[in-house]
Amino acid sequence: MSLLEVAPHEFRRLAAEVTEIAADYLSSLESRPVFPKTSGQETQHLFQAPLPEEAMGAKAFKYLHDVVNHSRAQNGRFFGYVLGSGEPVGAIADLLASVLNQNVTAWRSAPAAVTLERTVVSWLAEAIGCAGFQGSLTGGGSLANLMGLAMAREAKAPANEHGLAGKCVLYASEEVHMSIPKSVALLGLGRENLRLVPAGRDFRLIPAKLEKAIQADKASGKTPMAVVASAGTVNTGAIDPLPEIADIARQHNLWLHVDGAYGALAAIAAPDKFAGLELADSISLDPHKWLFQSLDCGCLLYRDASAAQRAFSHTGDYAKSLSSDPIEGFAFFE
Amino acid sequence: MSLLEVAPHEFRRLAAEVTEIAADYLSSLESRPVFPKTSGQETQHLFQAPLPEEAMGAKAFKYLHDVVNHSRAQNGRFFGYVLGSGEPVGAIADLLASVLNQNVTAWRSAPAAVTLERTVVSWLAEAIGCAGFQGSLTGGGSLANLMGLAMAREAKAPANEHGLAGKCVLYASEEVHMSIPKSVALLGLGRENLRLVPAGRDFRLIPAKLEKAIQADKASGKTPMAVVASAGTVNTGAIDPLPEIADIARQHNLWLHVDGAYGALAAIAAPDKFAGLELADSISLDPHKWLFQSLDCGCLLYRDASAAQRAFSHTGDYAKSLSSDPIEGFAFFE
Structure with missing residues (x-):
């Protein structure tokens, strides 16, 4: 197995981890502010880094919490940009479409x-x-x-x-x-x-x-x-x-x-x-x-x-x- | 809760179901023929239907097996169309991106x-x-x-x-x-x-x-x-x-x-x-x-x-x- 491949049990584990992050986000969606508490400086600090020489591996998943917390929450109070609020079942299907x-x-x-x-x-x-x-x-x-x-x-x-x-x-x-x-x-x-x-x-x-x-x-x-x-x-x-x-x-x-x-x-x-x-x-x-x-x-x-x-x-x-x-x-x- | 919303436990269940379909596909990827056994007639029979009046609900997930079995398997024997073979970790991240x-x-x-x-x-x-x-x-x-x-x-x-x-x-x-x-x-x-x-x-x-x-x-x-x-x-x-x-x-x-x-x-x-x-x-x-x-x-x-x-x-x-x-x-x- 090459470094690019992921064993089925590992795939299941990683998918479950991301599912939890997504489910937690959806559970808290209605109580989230429509604009996150953030700034340009903070997002640069969090999400800018030099081109890495080594792969991040599982550490990349830790950053997903930061991504969630610095994203626009599209709940019922968000009316900006003519955006639909998204639909979780379609999002789940996107996992299979991408596989x-x-x-x-x-x-x-x-x-x-x-x-x-x-x-x-x-x-x-x-x-x-x-x-x-x-x-x-x-x-x-x-x-x-x-x-x-x-x-x-x-x-x-x-x-x-x-x-x-x-x-x-x-x-x-x-x-x-x-x-x-x-x-x-x-x-x-x-x-x-x-x-x-x-x-x-x-x-x-x-x-x-x-x-x-x-x-x-x-x-x-x-x-x-x-x-x-x-x-x-x-x-x-x-x-x-x-x-x-x-x-x-x-x-x-x-x-x-x-x-x-x-x-x-x-x-x-x-x-x-x-x-x-x-x-x-x-x-x-x-x-x-x-x-x-x-x-x-x-x-x-x-x-x-x-x-x-x-x-x-x-x-x-x-x-x-x-x-x-x-x-x-x-x-x-x- | 409206019909468009999905309770967190339901989201977890559906995501786990789709994860299983995707993991099964990845497990069988190397043994799959690079072109599925299918025809234009068969895909039309499977995937064409009149505009439905009623939502399909959970039945839609059953069709995902047909979708998998009538897709191009991008394993190591597939060289067509200058395509990358896909990378499951990125696909998992697409779930969160879509949510x-x-x-x-x-x-x-x-x-x-x-x-x-x-x-x-x-x-x-x-x-x-x-x-x-x-x-x-x-x-x-x-x-x-x-x-x-x-x-x-x-x-x-x-x-x-x-x-x-x-x-x-x-x-x-x-x-x-x-x-x-x-x-x-x-x-x-x-x-x-x-x-x-x-x-x-x-x-x-x-x-x-x-x-x-x-x-x-x-x-x-x-x-x-x-x-x-x-x-x-x-x-x-x-x-x-x-x-x-x-x-x-x-x-x-x-x-x-x-x-x-x-x-x-x-x-x-x-x-x-x-x-x-x-x-x-x-x-x-x-x-x-x-x-x-x-x-x-x-x-x-x-x-x-x-x-x-x-x-x-x-x-x-x-x-x-x-x-x-x-x-x-x-x-x-x-």
């Missing part, structure tokens, strides 16, 4: 996990009234927003092969989450080409202002590409008027992405508030918020799988799938 | 975890001979490559605010990993603007060919932006001649990104083979490969933190940090 260590990019490399991901994604789609949408779990809502806008770009002004050409513009309400301008920047579209359309006193995008902005851009030779609707916004939870926005997007042949990372899973409980969600081309969700899954668990849904393929598939020779079976051949959006 | 559920974007939201990430990143940098580099853990080497090239773009041909203008070109050997053309595409630069420079019979990029390609592009009015060196390549493990490439990059004022996802952590054991790594502007690593950490654990290192700030910082009002303490004020690359 199995599957590469979930292709059926051949993770038969069970790839199939489960598809099932979960289709359940999420159906649960919010978008049955038939496909998609992918992601590292969070920000990444799902980036992917949705990458699909929009490749659908409306393809750039993957030849690069961006011309000035494309995108639209969102002034209440939009910062991940949207960040995505626009990363995609090379330029944040100045994201029009922040005024919202009303209810913090919802005003459709007439959207129409006006599109008209003005068209008149000046720009190419409208996509609209991002929020459902709901991070500051107030406002849900943009989805049917009206979808109507404008359809008339002008724009991609409609709905940023539902904060709110759209609430469509399970209050579908009427989210009427029009099913008109989107792509939707971002965050099961690590209102479905309480452990970080990170985001989700991108899209109406048309071939648009995802056009945006994302580009596989090296070494990773080409040689199977023609429709299930077993799945790899990298292909 | 603590920290948002590791800012010191204020995860004092211990943010400080630990900085420590681990600085250790990784020092271990491969790049002491002083800063960086970030990422969802994998592909994401680290994307971030490295996003930094290159913002440093050499800023596009975040105004969008891409002009034709920028990038260079890599013809042996480069597919994540590089994918990143170039996502950034809007166009895959056709990635020059695949010939490699020699040793599969290493030929510096004279790189120099020639840069000269040709300059002569035709293009703007050389960045070189990607591989250390090592995914197909053969070849390490590009880093000092010569760094010299050419410096002469032409190009960003030098080293894709070290597959190989660069081997610099811990064989530093001579990686001489010149410390001349890079950015480096991608994958602790989930040769450091055996559970998926996903990638890392981006960079020489100049202000370049990361220029590329990535753009924070919404609701998330602005109000602290002026240099440690406690850290948030989102700012």
